[in-house]
Amino acid sequence: MELFWYIVLMSMLAIYVVLDGYDFGAGIIHLFFAKKEKDKKAITNAIGPFWDANEVWLIASGGILFFAFPTLYASSFSGFYLPLIMILWLLIFRAIGLELRGQIHNKLWEAVWDKAFGIASFLLALFFGIALGNVVRGVNLGMVENGVSAHEAHYFFLPLWNPTFSPTAEHLGIIDWFTILLGLLGAVTLTIHGANWIIFKTNSELNNKLKTVIFRLNIVLVSLVITSLVLWHIIAPKPFHNFMERPWLWVFPLLTLVGLFGLFGVRTYKKDGMGFVCSALFILGGFATTAASIFPKVLPSTNTVNPSLTIYNVAADEYGLSVGVYWFIVALILLIAYIFIQYRVFKGKMDDIGYGEH
Amino acid sequence: MEDMLFYDRMQFAFTITFHYLFPQLTMGLSLIIVYFKWKFLRTQLQSYNDAAKFWMRIFALNFAMGVVTGIPMEFQFGTNWAKFSELTGGIIGQTLAMEGMFSFFLESSFLGLFLFGEKLLGHKLHFLTGFLVFLGSWASGFLIIATHSWMQHPVGYEILSNGKFVLNNFGALFSNPWLLPSYLHNQLASMVTASFVIAAVGAFYILNKKHHSFGKLFVKTGVLFGLISSVLVAFPTGDWAAKNVVEYQPVTFAAMEGLFETQHGGAEIVLIGQPNVMEKKLDNKLAVPNILSFLTYKKWDATVKGLNEFNPEVYPTNIPGLYYAYHIMVGLGTLFIGIMAMAGVQLWRKKLYSSKWILWSLLFLLPFPYIANTTGWYTAELGRQPWLVYNLLRTSDGISPTVSSGNTLFTLLGFIGLYLLLGMLFLILVGKIINKGPLTSNT
Numbered sequence A: 001m002e003l004f005w006y007i008v009l010m011s012m013l014a015i016y017v018v019l020d021g022y023d024f025g026a027g028i029i030h031l032f033f034a035k036k037e038k039d040k041k042a043i044t045n046a047i048g049p050f051w052d053a054n055e056v057w058l059i060a061s062g063g064i065l066f067f068a069f070p071t072l073y074a075s076s077f078s079g080f081y082l083p084l085i086m087i088l089w090l091l092i093f094r095a096i097g098l099e100l101r102g103q104i105h106n107k108l109w110e111a112v113w114d115k116a117f118g119i120a121s122f123l124l125a126l127f128f129g130i131a132l133g134n135v136v137r138g139v140n141l142g143m144v145e146n147g148v149s150a151h152e153a154h155y156f157f158l159p160l161w162n163p164t165f166s167p168t169a170e171h172l173g174i175i176d177w178f179t180i181l182l183g184l185l186g187a188v189t190l191t192i193h194g195a196n197w198i199i200f201k202t203n204s205e206l207n208n209k210l211k212t213v214i215f216r217l218n219i220v221l222v223s224l225v226i227t228s229l230v231l232w233h234i235i236a237p238k239p240f241h242n243f244m245e246r247p248w249l250w251v252f253p254l255l256t257l258v259g260l261f262g263l264f265g266v267r268t269y270k271k272d273g274m275g276f277v278c279s280a281l282f283i284l285g286g287f288a289t290t291a292a293s294i295f296p297k298v299l300p301s302t303n304t305v306n307p308s309l310t311i312y313n314v315a316a317d318e319y320g321l322s323v324g325v326y327w328f329i330v331a332l333i334l335l336i337a338y339i340f341i342q343y344r345v346f347k348g349k350m351d352d353i354g355y356g357e358h
Numbered sequence B: 001m002e003d004m005l006f007y008d009r010m011q012f013a014f015t016i017t018f019h020y021l022f023p024q025l026t027m028g029l030s031l032i033i034v035y036f037k038w039k040f041l042r043t044q045l046q047s048y049n050d051a052a053k054f055w056m057r058i059f060a061l062n063f064a065m066g067v068v069t070g071i072p073m074e075f076q077f078g079t080n081w082a083k084f085s086e087l088t089g090g091i092i093g094q095t096l097a098m099e100g101m102f103s104f105f106l107e108s109s110f111l112g113l114f115l116f117g118e119k120l121l122g123h124k125l126h127f128l129t130g131f132l133v134f135l136g137s138w139a140s141g142f143l144i145i146a147t148h149s150w151m152q153h154p155v156g157y158e159i160l161s162n163g164k165f166v167l168n169n170f171g172a173l174f175s176n177p178w179l180l181p182s183y184l185h186n187q188l189a190s191m192v193t194a195s196f197v198i199a200a201v202g203a204f205y206i207l208n209k210k211h212h213s214f215g216k217l218f219v220k221t222g223v224l225f226g227l228i229s230s231v232l233v234a235f236p237t238g239d240w241a242a243k244n245v246v247e248y249q250p251v252t253f254a255a256m257e258g259l260f261e262t263q264h265g266g267a268e269i270v271l272i273g274q275p276n277v278m279e280k281k282l283d284n285k286l287a288v289p290n291i292l293s294f295l296t297y298k299k300w301d302a303t304v305k306g307l308n309e310f311n312p313e314v315y316p317t318n319i320p321g322l323y324y325a326y327h328i329m330v331g332l333g334t335l336f337i338g339i340m341a342m343a344g345v346q347l348w349r350k351k352l353y354s355s356k357w358i359l360w361s362l363l364f365l366l367p368f369p370y371i372a373n374t375t376g377w378y379t380a381e382l383g384r385q386p387w388l389v390y391n392l393l394r395t396s397d398g399i400s401p402t403v404s405s406g407n408t409l410f411t412l413l414g415f416i417g418l419y420l421l422l423g424m425l426f427l428i429l430v431g432k433i434i435n436k437g438p439l440t441s442n443t
């Protein structure tokens, strides 16, 4: 049962990152590359009808986490208190930036909300990478000092940073050189992903330029991936242990690589959707690789007093998890039906649909 | 420790109060929009479709506000109430996860289609998407109130030796006797809000001599829906909600009514008075004898228990707050019935649109359903104190152990700042939409 819900949760989170990821990325493109009003319109139209539905994946993942792994929900949400609340604020800013911009036609008003939308998107992409870095690195569970836990074994609290910015220091912070590296990785990845979505969904004049941007950023991405893989060995001993034990897991890193190299081809693909498929593969593969490498841990402990949190010591009880399967299956069928309907209605480029004028 | 608890509670209270300002309109308004759209399909009168379109613009803005303020709610159980989440997550996580999976996906999938897809879909399908959005929002209300009902009246659980609550009967979460009255009462209350909003905008147009025909349509619709829902929110649903409190939380009921001494041979109902907790009495009391006994037990001389029968350990923490919240809700409920009844009579006599004083009252009453809804929730929540899960888990035992009060104060201030900004922007933009008025199309 725990494994079932773990797979459900991870799949939902991965879908969330792929979906909301492209609209964060579109926000970053909007911030750095969209100069003309027409380009801005194209970008916001390409995500306007979707961002809310995309964010529901986050909310639903949160709900599943709460329900299936309440101890993990409690421990990580209170431990990562400050960054989480800031993520919430950024999500709010981003959403209102997007929704309110078009409400009043005034240069200053539009400029303010454009910036709010773009900057919040960028910071969110950075934060999500940093969050991943924190999970891989682990935290001081129980807040152990001199071999004594100050709190129950699964609670902790992290400040935003500590003065040394080191991931191996005794007192950890959310931001250190390792997590910031993953933050950059996240931001670059999602920028590429967002650019691919815009190419896929619009006929904007920006598209050709974006293809070059993707190509260049991909070089940066490859070097970031290599650096972080090397550094990973410093942070976590034997990161590939699980892959040695269960060789089929190599599928995930393989997918990541296929996506990564596929991205170099954006300028030659005939179909505009291909680039998007590549960046989605890269994200899904990368996410799954990370999760698989620490499995069954979900939050490693950096001290030797308290054990890491694994899917088995944070799960809800058996009865609750099993009844959940019934309603979950019903909900899943409905969800697939909604997605099917949406896909039917919204297929093709946004400008061809003529949708979004209001 | 004390101030940790205090800021956690303030933050929850502030963010949920703000959040609930929006869903209450979403839920009621979605039904009324569906009604307009349905009328249009039946009569083919363009004005109904234009009315639906106009309200959809306000709906969209309101919905976006509901979404952005709702996301923090889902996270706050973990960030600020970690211990509570850890202990009860196996149970309330069920209903909260179901809310995400069933209602939010439904709403958000069809909202986009509903808001922009009229041309793409044709009117029949467009009506259907509107209906699905309505269904999603009401399902959302149901599941959240199921969660809340479990906290008020826990059922279907078992407590393990480590203090964890585990579910042993899934069905019980939905057959909880607290749930249905609370849900119906709450949904009707949200209909009250939506009706008053529509009526007030209509009154504004008539008084302002703008968009006259829409003004009439809005006032009429608002008054019809408002009359029905104002009555039903009090009887039978408010009455049912109160009976639950009497049965399962008698000490809360005594405090709500400001009853310090048990009243034998018939309890009086207090209309006005200020609770004086120190001296255990009401100051400046104005009361009608025997009514309370009748309302609660359908017998004029039934005994109603006062606070003196209970151990002060289990008294609601804020007795005056609870008492005022309850009296404001009930008082406003009575006022709503009164004004809607008069407007209904004038409508029947075909004099409504020229009755200036009724139109002015409708306009002026716009904020009051919001106040009634909010004070209603304060009644429920203050009445539950000092418990998070009634009689089982104390609020002070539910907070996050490692989050210091400095951090919660910081985030509370952040939320206050951000929400003030949001609130202002929302009002400006809604004001702009209302001022511009419905667009008439001639297709």
Ligand code: HDD
Binding pocket: B152, B181, B182, B183, B185, B186, B187, B189, B190, B192, B193, B233, B234, B235, B238, B239, B241, B242, B243, B245, B329, B330, B331, B332, B333, B334, B336, B369, B372, B373, B374, B375, B376, B377, B378, B379, B380, B381, B383
């Ligand atoms: C327009 C809003 C509105 C109006 C006019 C009323 N209520 Fe109400 N009431 C609510 C809006 C509300 C609410 C905000 O929706 C609550 C909070 C929890 C709930 O389920 O509904 C509520 C809760 C609530 C409770 C507490 C239930 C609990 O502890 O969970 C009682 C006893 C009543 N109501 C009773 C009444 C009575 C006797 C009314 C007679 C006029 C009345 N309400 C009018």
Ligand code: HEM
Binding pocket: B009, B010, B012, B013, B016, B017, B018, B020, B081, B144, B145, B147, B148, B373, B374, B377, B378, B381, B382, B385, B387, B388, B395
């Ligand atoms: C139905 C879903 C709801 C749930 C699950 C819920 C849950 C909670 C929780 C966990 C707390 C914090 C602990 C506490 O102080 O009691 C709380 C407090 C509070 N809630 Fe609710 N709540 C809900 C709806 C609402 C609504 C809609 C409002 C107001 C409009 C509201 C008003 C409050 C207030 C004022 C407090 C603070 C009470 C106090 O601390 O004394 N609640 N609620």
Ligand code: HEM
Binding pocket: A052, A055, A056, A059, B016, B019, B020, B022, B023, B024, B026, B027, B062, B063, B064, B065, B066, B067, B068, B069, B070, B071, B072, B073, B074, B075, B104, B107, B108, B137, B138, B140, B141, B142, B144, B145, B186
């Ligand atoms: C603590 C309790 C609450 C939590 C955790 C919560 C959570 C949320 C979330 C995450 C959303 C955004 C959904 C989306 O993206 O579509 C939302 C919106 C909504 N909530 Fe709440 N909520 C709470 C209280 C309430 C209450 C008390 C009600 C009504 C009875 C309610 C009714 C709704 C409705 C109808 C929506 C969708 C419409 C709108 O956004 O205006 N919620 N809520």
